[in-house]
Amino acid sequence: MGLGEQLQSADWKAEKHVPVIDCPDVVKADQIFKVELSVGKEIAHPNSVEHHIRWIALYFHPDGDKFTYQVGLFEFNAHGESVKGVDQGPVYTHHAVTAQMQVNQPGTLHSMSLCNIHGLWEDSRKIAVE
Numbered sequence: 001m002g003l004g005e006q007l008q009s010a011d012w013k014a015e016k017h018v019p020v021i022d023c024p025d026v027v028k029a030d031q032i033f034k035v036e037l038s039v040g041k042e043i044a045h046p047n048s049v050e051h052h053i054r055w056i057a058l059y060f061h062p063d064g065d066k067f068t069y070q071v072g073l074f075e076f077n078a079h080g081e082s083v084k085g086v087d088q089g090p091v092y093t094h095h096a097v098t099a100q101m102q103v104n105q106p107g108t109l110h111s112m113s114l115c116n117i118h119g120l121w122e123d124s125r126k127i128a129v130e
């Protein structure tokens with residue numbers, strides 16, 4: 001079974017693992033815009049040593065292109081670890097990030113997230129260029 005067949009997707013309003021992409025539907029060519037990535041937008045995902053989101057990756061696939069380009073990889077590294085014990089630590093990274101990027105042609109943004117126990121999840125969003 002290929003990796004692609006293991007990527008799970010669902011309606012983000014009903015599933016806490018989907019890496020939701022928030023960005024403009026239309027952007028200007030070569031102008032920086034913001035892309036917000038979040039997991040558990042409507043239904044919170046846990047953030048503990050036992051159960052957390054490790055990272056979200058963002059990719060751009062230009063329309064008609066053979067290849068997909070990686071935009072960024074955003075890691076969330078604090079989940080309550082401490083010498084005092086599991087989930088006794090002083091810091092937790094929330095699993096959301098705002099990236100900034102620009103494109104010169106229309107295409108599709110693809111997001112992928114990893115939950116440490118529930119595997120890989122994906123979402124996508126078209127962006128037009130004016």
Ligand SMILES: [Fe+2]
Pocket residue numbers: 017045051052115116117118
């Ligand atoms: Fe999970």
